Amino acid sequence: MAKKILLVSVVVWIYTIGVFAQPHRFALSDSVFLLDGKPFQIISGEMHYPRVPREAWRQRMRMAKAMGLNTIGTYVFWNLHEPQKGKFDFTGNNDVAAFVRTAKEEGLWVVLRPSPYVCAEWEFGGYPYWLENEPGLVVRSREAAYLAEYKKYITEIGRQLAPLQVTRGGNILMVQVENEYGSYGKDKTYLAINRRMFENAGFDCLLTTCDPASAVKDGHLEGLLPGVNGIDDPDKVKEIVRANNQGKGPFLVAEWYPAWFDWWGAPHHQVPAEKYASRLDKALAAGISINMYMFHGGTTRGFMNGANCNDRDPFEPQISSYDYDAPLNEAGNATPKFMAFRNVIRKHLPKETVLPDVPPSRPVIAIPAIRLSRSETVFSRLPKAVNAAAPLSFEDLRQPYGFVLYRTTIPANESGVLKVNGLRDFGIVFIDGVRTGVMDRRIKSDSLVIGSSPSARRLDILVENLGRINYGPYLLQNKKGIIGHVSLGGKQLRQWQMFPLPFDTHGNLPQKESAALTGQPVVRAGSFSLNAVGDTYLDMRNWGKGVVWVNGHNLGRYWNAGPQQTVYVPAEWLKRGKNEVFILELLKPANSSLSALDHPVLDQLQAPQ
Missing domain, CATH: 2.60.120.260 (Galactose-binding domain-like)
Structure with a gap:
């Protein structure tokens, strides 16, 4: 049995090397994608390089092959690659070019999504925090300061990734311009600027857009292939694509959701495999190409989770696990959903395709x-304070993430309601070093009652940034910390010390x-x-x-x-x-x-x- 498995693995490896050892032509016909002149159906799964340890990229990609995928989709995250203005980082887990090359070695094509805005349940939707400090800058617009920074970013991404396109012998089949823009705006001139920036950065392969079905009209730019998100009915997909693509295909579901993400304080989302296996079968049988969001979610480590917030819902910061109830779970193991989807996909692959055996689950330990x-108290390791009459935001302090301790003095005999106007997002209140209460933006809690004392007291408020909003109308209202004033009994408290606690290490x-x-x-x-x-x-x-x-x-x-x-x-x-x-x-x-x-x-x- 071991010899048989080894032989199959060698055959698959030799086939893979042969497939990717020569340049390829990727093009469109009126109804299908063409790879070297032959029809090619994209069966893709989304997987984000920073959410998986670099050491595990290859294992996850082999799991993708075992499920029957031929392509990996990934965003590119501006705030990872330019964490501070003008300082770029493509090392370690941020080495997106290495991720793409690893996919090639494993026989996988790539759909690249390097828009400055990604959403992705990711901090600020992928935007670097320092954009908030640029005077007048308006994201996702034609505003000059934004376009100037955008150009610098996409130029750097082009240096890293343009050489890996299929047009130059690489495995990047398509590159997505902007991301679900139709859900945000409908400025076609802005979209055209996006396209030119991508082209000037060296992206000369097939360019695409993606939008929810109801927003394709506003988010699509003529001349680009429109992808549709969130639906899988073949007739509807074809109708929407044709309506926005001069009556033609190919037909791409750019984000197909077999489950959903979670946020703190809300139930875990789970969707049974049987609910989606038949829908996947129907879409593939109709020739629809598909990108599964997510195939493997992984983990949003550090402080990089985003948050949802709109006029109807409260502030909803997302959890660190990005398990997503995806076919491949957070640790990279096959789930029942994986096996169900593998059985569906296998029916629609070319007859000569031999799927690798599903690798066993990874070893676990307790x-x-x-x-x-x-141990030490946080208060015992405070850095040098920054002084100001009023509270300063994280952005004022040039601090991306983590915590800030705000300190001032409550005058003698003062009492009443302590109110923090503009708490972003979670605050713990201390009087003379003793915890007095907690404030939480999720539940609109920003006040507590403070009793009187004959002597002055030290007031500390430790504020945590729970993640900047990544989707919706409030992208331009994303500063963190205390962004307003603090009052006690209706009187503003002044003369503050700020202690930055980024905990970046x-x-x-x-x-x-x-x-x-x-x-x-x-x-x-x-x-x-x-x-x-x-x-x-x-x-x-x-x-x-x-x-x-x-x-x-x-x-x-x-x-x-x-x-x-x-x-x-x-x-x-x-x-x-x-x-x-x-x-x-x-x-x-x-x-x-x-x-x-x-x-x-x-x-x-x-x-x-």
């Missing part, structure tokens, strides 16, 4: 109690137990030893709210509000022997024990604490 024996590990049990947030550290590595899930159900690092990797946020109650630790970031864990805990500073499970918990809500 870890017993880990003692976090070293966890900094020096605390060396001893020193945390005071006053309710102040703490940083805790500990270590654990492994004889063998595997994927694991830190169990945060008894913790409150915070961020976790393992071996220097920021794994993302946790919050007992749920539905996510575990934090995924990829095996690639663990090692035999000693491993370090570091936790920033905001609400339950007394906790000092942690364990890890061999499975995720993504579907448990808890009452606010």
